[in-house]
Amino acid sequence: MANSVRPAAIIGHTLRRVTFFSLVTLTTLIALGLLVSVFHTDGISPMELLLLLLYTILFSWICISFWTALMGFFVILFGRDRWAISRQPAGSLDPTAPPPRTAILMPIYNEDSERVFSGLRAIHRSLADTGRLDGFDFFILSDTRDPDVWVEEELRWQDMVRALDGKGRIFYRNRPENTSRKSGNLEDFCTRWGGHYRYMIVLDADSIMKGETLVEMVRLMERHPDVALIQTPPIPVSRESLFARILQFASSIYGRMFTAGLNYWQLGESNYWGHNAIIRIQPFLDHCGLPKLPGREPFGGEILSHDFVEAALLRRAGWEVWLAYDLEGSYEEIPPTLIDYAKRDRRWCQGNLQHLRLALSHGFNALSRLHFAMGVMSYAASPLWLLFLIATGVAAYLQTKQELVYFFGENWIPVWPVSFAVEMTTVLLVTLTMLFLPKLLALLLLLKDRKLLRDYGGLIGATASVILETLFSVLTAPVLMLFQTKFVLAILMRRAVGWPPQQRGDHMTSFKEAALAHGGHTLIGIVTGVLSYWYVPAFFWWFTPVLAGLILSIPVSMLSSSIALGRRARQLDLFLTPEETDPPAVLRYLEENLQDDEPVLPVLRETPHSRFVQALTDPYVNALHLSLLPERESPGKRRRHYLEGLIHQLEEEGPDSLSAAQKRDLIADPDTLRQLHALFWSRPPAHAGALP
Amino acid sequence: MDRSKVSAPHPYLAPPVAAPSSELLFGRLGAYWQILGVTDPAQIAALSEQALRRAAELPETPGLDPLAQVLLAAGELLDDWLARALDLPRTAQSLAAARAALLCGRLPDWPKTLFAPPGEAESLLDTLQEAIAEPTPAPLPATMPAQRIELFSLLGPLHRLQRGTSGA
Numbered sequence: 001m002a003n004s005v006r007p008a009a010i011i012g013h014t015l016r017r018v019t020f021f022s023l024v025t026l027t028t029l030i031a032l033g034l035l036v037s038v039f040h041t042d043g044i045s046p047m048e049l050l051l052l053l054l055y056t057i058l059f060s061w062i063c064i065s066f067w068t069a070l071m072g073f074f075v076i077l078f079g080r081d082r083w084a085i086s087r088q089p090a091g092s093l094d095p096t097a098p099p100p101r102t103a104i105l106m107p108i109y110n111e112d113s114e115r116v117f118s119g120l121r122a123i124h125r126s127l128a129d130t131g132r133l134d135g136f137d138f139f140i141l142s143d144t145r146d147p148d149v150w151v152e153e154e155l156r157w158q159d160m161v162r163a164l165d166g167k168g169r170i171f172y173r174n175r176p177e178n179t180s181r182k183s184g185n186l187e188d189f190c191t192r193w194g195g196h197y198r199y200m201i202v203l204d205a206d207s208i209m210k211g212e213t214l215v216e217m218v219r220l221m222e223r224h225p226d227v228a229l230i231q232t233p234p235i236p237v238s239r240e241s242l243f244a245r246i247l248q249f250a251s252s253i254y255g256r257m258f259t260a261g262l263n264y265w266q267l268g269e270s271n272y273w274g275h276n277a278i279i280r281i282q283p284f285l286d287h288c289g290l291p292k293l294p295g296r297e298p299f300g301g302e303i304l305s306h307d308f309v310e311a312a313l314l315r316r317a318g319w320e321v322w323l324a325y326d327l328e329g330s331y332e333e334i335p336p337t338l339i340d341y342a343k344r345d346r347r348w349c350q351g352n353l354q355h356l357r358l359a360l361s362h363g364f365n366a367l368s369r370l371h372f373a374m375g376v377m378s379y380a381a382s383p384l385w386l387l388f389l390i391a392t393g394v395a396a397y398l399q400t401k402q403e404l405v406y407f408f409g410e411n412w413i414p415v416w417p418v419s420f421a422v423e424m425t426t427v428l429l430v431t432l433t434m435l436f437l438p439k440l441l442a443l444l445l446l447l448k449d450r451k452l453l454r455d456y457g458g459l460i461g462a463t464a465s466v467i468l469e470t471l472f473s474v475l476t477a478p479v480l481m482l483f484q485t486k487f488v489l490a491i492l493m494r495r496a497v498g499w500p501p502q503q504r505g506d507h508m509t510s511f512k513e514a515a516l517a518h519g520g521h522t523l524i525g526i527v528t529g530v531l532s533y534w535y536v537p538a539f540f541w542w543f544t545p546v547l548a549g550l551i552l553s554i555p556v557s558m559l560s561s562s563i564a565l566g567r568r569a570r571q572l573d574l575f576l577t578p579e580e581t582d583p584p585a586v587l588r589y590l591e592e593n594l595q596d597d598e599p600v601l602p603v604l605r606e607t608p609h610s611r612f613v614q615a616l617t618d619p620y621v622n623a624l625h626l627s628l629l630p631e632r633e634s635p636g637k638r639r640r641h642y643l644e645g646l647i648h649q650l651e652e653e654g655p656d657s658l659s660a661a662q663k664r665d666l667i668a669d670p671d672t673l674r675q676l677h678a679l680f681w682s683r684p685p686a687h688a689g690a691l692p
Numbered sequence: 693m694d695r696s697k698v699s700a701p702h703p704y705l706a707p708p709v710a711a712p713s714s715e716l717l718f719g720r721l722g723a724y725w726q727i728l729g730v731t732d733p734a735q736i737a738a739l740s741e742q743a744l745r746r747a748a749e750l751p752e753t754p755g756l757d758p759l760a761q762v763l764l765a766a767g768e769l770l771d772d773w774l775a776r777a778l779d780l781p782r783t784a785q786s787l788a789a790a791r792a793a794l795l796c797g798r799l800p801d802w803p804k805t806l807f808a809p810p811g812e813a814e815s816l817l818d819t820l821q822e823a824i825a826e827p828t829p830a831p832l833p834a835t836m837p838a839q840r841i842e843l844f845s846l847l848g849p850l851h852r853l854q855r856g857t858s859g860a
Binding site for chain 2: 065
């Protein structure tokens with residue numbers, strides 16, 4: 001595909017990147033120079049060399065983040081970015097082309113069906129408000145394995161179709177096998193029905209998008225035929241726990257600066273974050289079929305974090321990938337507690353580490369490689385920070401063991417040790433500035449817009465929130481560092497970290513859960529504190545923020561999961577976001593759907609013990625489920641025997657004796673389903689209540 | 693161990709009846725027709741008679757007792773009518789979809805349609821047709837070839853050079 005970027009744009013884009021990377025390199029070199037000047041006086045020891053290496057990697061990582069934020073600050077301050085996708089002139093349009101059709105895809109996997117469909121209905125209503133509903137179809141692409149959730153999804157889908165008169169526009173399918181997980185789910189859509197549509201907008205189970213935003217995304221794609229993907233920045237919303245509200249506030253207030261900064265230097269070579277993005281289907285079909293990587297997991301096998309790879313493949317084929325930083329109305333939900341946040345990290349960590357191999361692969365663009373490297377660093381940074389802290393502690397301890405010599409040879413004039421306090425303080429101050437200045441800048445940006453400042457709780461509320469958020473992030477950073485280090489090590493050693501699935505809804509962390517998750521952190525904090533206080537007292541005081549985070553991890557984790565504290569903070573104008581202060585219509589629709597929605601289908605008004613049993617007993621649920629099963633060949637003899645065995649087990653021991661996978665096998669086979677329906681009506685269960 | 697003293701737990705489903713009485717047959721069939729929405733006793737009786745006749749014609753399904761066999765026949769009776777009335781292909785999917793449409797609550801009077809003389813219940817049949825779910829659009833198959841990703845290896849440049857020369 002020929003890239004038709006104009007020469008002025010090429011020069012502009014290049015200049016931006018040269019500026020950005022020069023600043024990153026220069027800052028890293030200056031900080032490194034200061035540190036080398038401290039170390040080199042008596043030669044650089046292996047320990048110091050290790051410290052220098054770690055510091056260079058970690059500091060350059062901080063620099064990228066800092067300069068991105070600073071660029072974003074100026075972009076928002078001056079109110080425009082001339083190279084943003086939304087501001088560029090339209091490309092050549094084909095006037096004979098039919099109006100585009102867009103599929104809105106929601107891939108789901110054992111999610112809370114009520115929330116999924118409430119969200120979709122809110123998006124549908126918001127889209128209807130724009131008057132452009134006709135250009136969009138909805139697809140619920142289920143990979144759900146849990147039989148109860150599966151049946152619930154089918155009923156909720158039918159209810160949505162009935163309530164919104166959506167026959168032929170709102171579709172549902174459940175894949176018999178969830179091959180290649182989410183990427184396989186999307187591939188299945190593209191290869192079966194993708195040909196009906198020019199674009200697909202990929203959502204996550206908790207995504208919410210304004211109708212206007214969806215329409216604008218399509219309009220941008222239509223205006224820019226060289227663009228294959230536009231990512232919108234999703235803003236976290238709708239959670240009430242203190243932890244989530246702090247994160248929502250941080251993402252909202254700092255995030256807009258970072259995304260503006262990312263767009264500043266990434267431009268048409270941006271990245272894909274897996275959801276809340278629009279994709280041109282034909283290039284996706286042509287270039288984004290994912291291969292299996294050679295070798296074993298964690299680095300081989302299926303590509304787990306497919307989004308980065310798909311963006312890189314599109315770029316490799318010459319298509320543009322943009323981040324529409326200025327497109328509002330794109331939302332997502334975040335984990336409600338620190339522990340759930342860590343669980344999500346566990347899932348993402350392996351996929352991102354796999355990118356280590358891809359960063360060096362042949363044929364990808366330089367920025368795609370950088371995206372891969374940044375993905376790796378978002379998790380690898382934690383073990384590196386840990387190593388850096390340990391190395392610093394050991395170096396400080398060794399320093400205390402050195403005896404100072406003031407007189408050399410027969411020289412009677414003492415040689416005083418050289419002090420490097422100024423250099424070391426400068427290094428520390430530069431690092432801290434780079435970490436915390438973006439927070440201050442984000443606060444300053446609010447002064448530019450009175451309404452926005454009010455929405456964030458006014459000057460006092462916003463300032464207090466930034467200070468408290470900073471303290472909270474200082475406390476939680478060491479905990480996340482240890483979590484992520486554990487995940488990285490476990491993945492590298494091919495060990496499973498056994499944790500139940502992440503809970504998406506708000507819920508409190510119990511003492512038991514917190515103690516199990518953070519007991520080790522607390523112990524490490526106490527032991528490290530005692531050791532450093534005993535052997536390296538000077539180091540101890542520098543180390544207190546890290547120690548405090550670890551020692552207080554159990555109470556911090558429990559308290560921050562509190563919904564009551566989250567609400568109290570809101571009453572005090574703390575951690576407010578514009579989406580909380582003045583919620584957009586689509587979020588109000590979601591709230592209404594969750595609170596007041598009365599299902600059209602009578603069967604959904606009941607809450608049965610088990611939707612699985614309902615699929616066997618209720619004639620409507622049974623027929624609906626049967627109608628949604630894919631046509632398949634009759635099972636072979638061996639499979640038949642297996643299913644008969646399960647039927648006997650169900651007859652004798654009841655549904656609770658079957659595993660979720662066994663229940664799924666039973667209701668995935670049409671003949672078995674019909675047979676069980678007849679069995680349940682001919683021989684009703686001894687315990688009442690199973691039949692309607 | 694005295695095995696006679698070991699009591700077997702009650703099975704979850706009631707034990708099968710090898711030769712069900714007609715009272716039992718009509719009782720279970722009646723309950724089934726009622727849950728499907730047929731309330732008129734005369735209609736229930738007529739449908740039950742038909743189901744019994746049909747069950748006698750059906751080949752025996754392994755694992756199903758006679759009562760279950762009759763209930764299966766009742767379902768097939770309904771499918772037959774739906775296929776004829778709506779001119780449906782006799783696939784398991786389309787028949788189940790029509791049955792779900794019938795039972796979804798949009799046609800509470802559907803038994804009237806069933807017993808109406810031909811041509812007198814067209815509007816109800818239209819409503820029924822409209823109520824049939826459409827889970828997915830017609831397929832429009834496309835291919836998505838797996839892309840080649842050449843992972844880093846020290847000999848990579850040599851391999852590429854070799855491919856380049858052999859290609860030329």
